[in-house]
Amino acid sequence: MSFLVCVWCLFAAAVQSARAQHVGHDAAGAVPREILQRPLPLRQGIGKVHEAVTTSSPEAQAFYDQGLAYLNSFVWIEAARSFNQALRLDPSLGMAQLGLSDAYVGLQELPEALQAFQKAQSGLEKMSDGERARLTIRARQLDYLGDSGDMQKYFAYRQSVADALARSPEDPELWILRGFADEGSPFAHGQGGGVDTIAFYETALKFSPDSLSHTIIWHTLSKTMVR
DSSP: OHHHHHHHHHHHHHHHHHHHTOTTOOOOOOOOHHHHTOOOOOOSSSOOOOOOOSOSOHHHHHHHHHHHHHHHTTOHHHHHHHHHHHHHHOTTOHHHHHHHHHHHHHTTOHHHHHHHHHHHHTTGGGSOHHHHHHHHHHHHHHHHHHTTTOHHHHHHHHHHHHHHHHHOTTOHHHHHHHHHHTTSOTTOSSSSOOGGGHHHHHHHHHHOTTSHHHHHHHHHHHHHHTO
């Protein structure tokens, strides 16, 4: 609890400075909660993403996957709507709360990102080991985001991804996160990487050649290699 309180205090002091450091993404401004919570259908043509999560609801799983697809396309509002729809179907789906926190980071609504993370953490006992590892990664990311001038917090964030990869070396999403973590920004989503991130994205491609992540990774690689 003390860790979360510290992160919350840092968030309150650091929102403006963190926004200024968000390279490549303009602030979207506050989005009305009614829009982010508005129901939506399952859609076709937005990309193929699947990550099995702890839920007994196939429909909640489908909306979670849709949220991931929108996250990978940087469509933060539709990602948030999809995760909220998954939570209506399964309120205990902690990974949907974690996805929602990522959407809020993309929207630069940082206190809301922390609130969603706290709700995800409340379901820790129901999560798989892999899901708990994602929770740890997000905790370290948010801690770094609250004080992005502290390089020790950056190294702790990056190490949390490396630790998760050591346990699940064939998880393509973790390899993508490893590339993001090398960008040196808590807001990283693949646009600020250098040549040192190429190997991480190429490894992700090896384990997930046909998913939406394939397209996102090649877009990132092409930007990296022409610098």
